[in-house]
Amino acid sequence: MAKVLYHDDIQEEVLRSKKVAVVGYGSQGHAHALNLKENGFDVVVGLRKGKSWDKAVEDGVDVKSVADAVEESDVVMVLLPDELQPDVYENQIKPNLAPGNALAFAHGFNIHFNQVVPPEDVDVFLVAPKAPGHLVRRTFEEGAGVPSLYGVYQDATGQATELALAYAKGIGSGRAGILKTSFQEETETDLFGEQAVLCGGVSNLVKAGFETLTEAGYQPEIAYFECLHEMKLIVDLMYEGGMEYMRYSISDTAQWGDFVSGPRVINEETKERMKEVLQDVQSGAFAKGWILENQVNRPQFNAINEMEKNHQLTQVGKELRALMPFVKQTKKKKKEEVVTHGSN
């Protein structure tokens, strides 16, 4: 089994003497900044004036321009959207980095695909939580945490590994497990996972199930509950006890259907498609497409996003969630977070 590190395995002193600039206060940024701060680390957030700036001030965090935050810090964690990082790095971060500083990321995309090329005299490491930022924060507040991967791309000071581990512990991942990786492995597995399984896989599975039922004349509300709402409840069981706990809780009829009908939907052919997705990630074809899409102001991204918003699944979901006070409450909280913490 891979070596998994926990809270007591890691010394955080190396980070205690340093100042950390968290650049960005969105999904990951607010979680890293607040978790580190509450763990007693010296944190400044780097931002432009706007919604995130106001929210960070409201949260009681020290906020400065990106340039000033970087200039006064020793460790710079870049938590801007991936597609904006190269420009902000070139104009506001790089000119303010000093030899011996550390440059850090929560995803290896820009280093791995050479969109950010750091100077040789700084450490470059990665701490990648395996969770959405709002859950990095929420689990921390609950006294739990999410797993993180750490990796070192460049070790100029000889301290990069120690720093990465202390940082991962600082955001609370010592409670869930910290695993060593490389920038290449993190980038490729993360992109594959979100495209084929966690986001692209699940959302398209849910949508296909919903459309199959509604096109066959079943009520959209029932299709929504069956294919989307209950997904969370089933996945919660997997999270708590793996496939075996989910299968223990469901009926034997469902388990038999899982065994005989599941592979009619997800099978060797699906795996072949997954291998193609992985191949595009590994070859850099996906990255190239995403970089180009951003260079021309996201015409495809925006068009698909609009279509998804108008899908019957989205509309019926809104109506049903409004009638479930407990979900509405979570949703309200989430909406506030989305408004105040940017995307995701």
Ligand SMILES: NC(=O)C1=CN([C@@H]2O[C@H](COP(=O)(O)OP(=O)(O)OC[C@H]3O[C@@H](n4cnc5c(N)ncnc54)[C@H](OP(=O)(O)O)[C@@H]3O)[C@@H](O)[C@H]2O)C=CC1
């Ligand atoms: N989302 C997630 O859960 C995960 C993300 N990651 C990685 O973490 C990194 C951050 O992603 P994520 O948290 O989703 O990002 P978000 O889109 O949530 O965060 C955007 C933040 O960046 C700020 N920002 C945008 N442009 C600028 C700029 N020019 N100058 C200063 N601040 C700016 C925004 O502020 P403003 O309000 O002013 O726009 C906002 O605070 C990425 O590398 C991503 O791959 C890794 C694991 C999971």
Ligand SMILES: CC[C@](O)(C(C)=O)C(=O)O
């Ligand atoms: C699954 C999507 C993710 O990789 C994440 C939350 O871990 C992301 O990039 O947001």
Ligand SMILES: [Mg+2]
């Ligand atoms: Mg991820």
Ligand SMILES: [Mg+2]
């Ligand atoms: Mg990702």
